[in-house]
Amino acid sequence: MSFNVAEFRANMIGDGARPNLFSVSLVFPTNVINSTSAGQKLTFMAKTAQLPGSSIGTVPVYYFGREMKFPGNRTFADWTLTIINDEDFAIRNALENWMNTMNSHAGNVRSPAARNSGGYSVDANVIQYAKTGQELKKYKFVDDQLNYIDKKGRRVDSEGRLVNEDGRYINEDGKLVDIEGNLVDEEGNYIVDVAFVMDNV
Secondary structure (H helix, E strand, O other): OOOOHHHHHHHOOOOOOOOOOEEEEEOOOOOOOOHHHHHHHHHHHEEEEOOOOEEEEEEEEEEOOEEEEEEEEEEEOOOOEEEOOOOOOHHHHHHHHHHHHHOOOOOOOOOHHHOOHHHOOOOEEEEEEOOOOOEEEEEEEOOHHHHEEOOOOOEEOOOOOEEOOOOOEEOOOOOEEOOOOOEEOOOOOEOOOHHHHHHOO
16 A cells, blocks of 8 residues: 555544643642642643553463463553642642652651541643644543542442541531541540530449
8 A cells, every 4th residue: 555645644634632731730638738829830830741551361260171361350550740849848748748648757746637548649740732722632630539439428438338528428407427436526636525424424
């Protein structure tokens, strides 16, 4: 078959997607210092980010000496993001503070505000744009704890425990609790039921 440049050009309708026409948005957890301003700045300072990759493994099954391959589980590759560090260190400080809430440097403990994944997991978006500014493709990385709904239509984690919109554990009355069901405040500190204590004095 002879090469026809006109046919090639006819199939390259949009002149190819430009890898530099993208944006990244990420909202830091509310317990991170300067979370709002750092999240807004990250959209402008994100230098490189790849579209998320995934692959489906194979499950070999042997039958009379013959290997048959069936589709296995889907696995997702690590997502890498490169950010320009400005002189105010706003994003880097927010990232370091974020990690510190999950595990502190000196104390080697987790912050009460990050007691469960709702306190340290967030959603992120990667958007690819056309040269006209039109949104071509959008990928959303979602905290999987928020993806479960029970039979009553309530948000739950993978173990069936009730969670609120922020992914924090709640009881049947909608009050914040820890993973064992004990009442806690917004900071994750335990709340003592005074009426219960008085009744048992």
